[in-house]
Amino acid sequence: MTPPKLIILDRDGVINHDSDAFIKSPDEWHVIPGSAQAIARLNQAGYTVVVATNQSGVSRKLFSMSTLNAIHQKMHATVEQVGGNIDAVFFCPHSADDNCDCRKPKPGMLNEIARRYNVSLKGVHCVGDSLRDLQSGFVVGCLPNLVLTGKGQGTMDKGGLPPGSQIHSDLAAMVDALLSAEASANE
Template sequence: MQQTAKQKIIVLDRDGVINEDSDAFIKSPDEWHPVPGSIEAIAKLKQAGWLVAVATNQSGVRRGYYDRATLSAMHQKLQALLGAQGAKIDWINFSPYVGGDNTPCRKPSTGMLTAIENRFALSLQGAPMVGDTLADMRVALAKGLNPYLVRTGKGERTLETQDALLEEIPVYDNLLAAVEAILK
């Protein structure tokens, strides 16, 4: 399984990258608001022929803050906004678990990325992954992706950690800026 010039894929985190994040969790479609430029960024990727996959930790399901139907409604809102731009997310993969569940599908474990590879029958090796947390950066590196950090969401807090891991990772203001750099 490897990426070909014909089929490029990108993996995006959701909260803080595509939509505004909240320490109190995004619990309903009414609370789900795109980060400025994120819908345009995904539309640009689709226009350039990319597959767009999302890998998102959604522990609010396990915590009882919202159910899977509500999570699905949030994703339908995202797809509707993209549809108005003639675009779509090709696949959204989520982990409903909390960190203490010790599951292989919750970032920074690589299970969601392996599932994306299996879903599209291709390798994510060398593909870009855009996120706003150390967990996003760690899982990208663990699976051989090229990580990109955005300042939106928890990105500024992530930078404040001054973790040595971040020294070689490119940082962009938001998803649109990251996508424009990737597409150059």
């Protein structure tokens, strides 16, 4: 079975600059140069782009659900301005203490994506800047891709990446590699 043309991206550190103090408002959300255009290129190549993000700031009361929605509206608008589209945003609002199944590195959020799109995630690329992003994808059969933006360099330096992890300087470089490999396979 051919894997679906679906790709799963983490948000903070992949699409936008991350902050150890959390992204708590739309004003604090700043796109990483080239990431919105990379999403548009994925769309043009037939990919459905989905975001899967831990957002424990909600349970920590650092920001409300309406603020999180406003941050995501800014993200959608930024990507749409360059001709791209994020089909859906899946998020875990819980803290680590809640011991939920949806908080990465647990696979619950990715299993929900598989159910929603009625697909197997085997062979689907997942992109993140932290080990937990890659682990949650790996256990459901995704192909793990680490970007060195956000916390990615520190994640790489610590080691212990899932087998087969690909490393890219940023989302734009990951998309370059993916689309180049597809073009070569289709020649």
